[in-house]
Amino acid sequence: MGRVEPIFIQNYTLTDLELWVEAIGERRFRARQVFRNIYGRHINDWGECSDLSKMFRLQLEHGTHLHALTLQEVREAADATRKYLFELSDGLRIESVLIPDPPRQTLCLSSQVGCALGCRFCLTGTMGLKRNLTAAEIVDQVCRVQEDLGAGRRITNLVFMGMGEPLANLDAVVRAIHILTDPLGLAFSHRRITLSTAGLVPQMSRLGSATPVNLAVSLHAAEDALRSELMPVNRTYPLEQLIRACREYPTPPRKRITFEYILLDGINDHPRQARELVKLLHSVRSKVNLIPFNPHEGSVFGRPSERAILAFQEVLHKAQMTVIIRESRGADIGAACGQLVAGSACA
Ligand code: SF4
Numbered sequence: 001m002g003r004v005e006p007i008f009i010q011n012y013t014l015t016d017l018e019l020w021v022e023a024i025g026e027r028r029f030r031a032r033q034v035f036r037n038i039y040g041r042h043i044n045d046w047g048e049c050s051d052l053s054k055m056f057r058l059q060l061e062h063g064t065h066l067h068a069l070t071l072q073e074v075r076e077a078a079d080a081t082r083k084y085l086f087e088l089s090d091g092l093r094i095e096s097v098l099i100p101d102p103p104r105q106t107l108c109l110s111s112q113v114g115c116a117l118g119c120r121f122c123l124t125g126t127m128g129l130k131r132n133l134t135a136a137e138i139v140d141q142v143c144r145v146q147e148d149l150g151a152g153r154r155i156t157n158l159v160f161m162g163m164g165e166p167l168a169n170l171d172a173v174v175r176a177i178h179i180l181t182d183p184l185g186l187a188f189s190h191r192r193i194t195l196s197t198a199g200l201v202p203q204m205s206r207l208g209s210a211t212p213v214n215l216a217v218s219l220h221a222a223e224d225a226l227r228s229e230l231m232p233v234n235r236t237y238p239l240e241q242l243i244r245a246c247r248e249y250p251t252p253p254r255k256r257i258t259f260e261y262i263l264l265d266g267i268n269d270h271p272r273q274a275r276e277l278v279k280l281l282h283s284v285r286s287k288v289n290l291i292p293f294n295p296h297e298g299s300v301f302g303r304p305s306e307r308a309i310l311a312f313q314e315v316l317h318k319a320q321m322t323v324i325i326r327e328s329r330g331a332d333i334g335a336a337c338g339q340l341v342a343g344s345a346c347a
Helices: 014-023 030-040 054-063 135-149 166-181 201-210 224-230 239-248 271-281 306-318
Strands: 070-076 082-087 093-101 104-108 112-114 129-132 157-160 193-197 214-218 257-263 286-292 322-325
Touching (some): 014 030, 070 135, 082 135, 093 135, 104 135, 112 166, 135 166, 157 166, 193 201, 201 239, 214 239, 271 286, 271 306, 286 306
Parallel strands (some): 104 157, 157 193, 193 214, 214 257, 257 286
Antiparallel strands (some): 070 082, 082 093, 093 104
């Protein structure tokens, strides 16, 4: 008989774990103890679980991988943003970015190695898709970063805006969200989790029925011709379909969908284009984040002048829209939106 490969235990929801412990001859309630040890006590070795029998600890040691990621490097920017480089079990690498904004500590998660969508302003677009991350590889980004922060600082918010298009890896992302929000696990509130999509329309409704997280949409243009040029996904799911899917998304009362709009000098930053944006979003409960582009080496785009940025914002203000200018963080360590190199940032 061949050797049974160890499982990555962070792929398992509590229900899966209950089935697994029963299958190896343990009592069902042991799954809760295991869950609490992994996510509540942040153990690094099954030997630390004094509440489990020695025999069970041995089974866990030989039958499971406790972590899916190896931390390779942490870099800290002048603004205290921290970029984490992780190696996966097959040697591929991903990055996560922690953005401190006390009392918030927001962790930007990757969902894929690379990305197939090829947005023109994003470094990952040049990389192509290497593979999807597993739920364990998503969950472990949170565990590893929390471990690095120690007991004094807790991650408060999660955003799926790192490397990859999360809706192109929906099953693993939803599974990871179930684990991250389990009260016996890391116990994140759904209200503190935001998923950003470039606009995979069919998966938006699947997400809405699977889990009540906040939705953000990377928009970047309010006209089809320009958006298709900047974001090829728009050729498959043009704006009319995208906005309809946003209207139908089950956004909780008093919540809004966030629309991300990277301002690119001379491309999408004209007041006329701001007026198009107002028209496009008039039927959606929305707020807009304007993100002045961070030029990176080899990029053909530039950052607009402060005057142009403020003039664009003013058009939206006058239309009573909720709009903020959000500067990318961590630019000096390549952690800003669209700058990650092992990965990228889905802006
Ligand atoms: S912006 Fe997001 S969806 Fe577009 S290529 Fe980059 S990672 Fe992919």
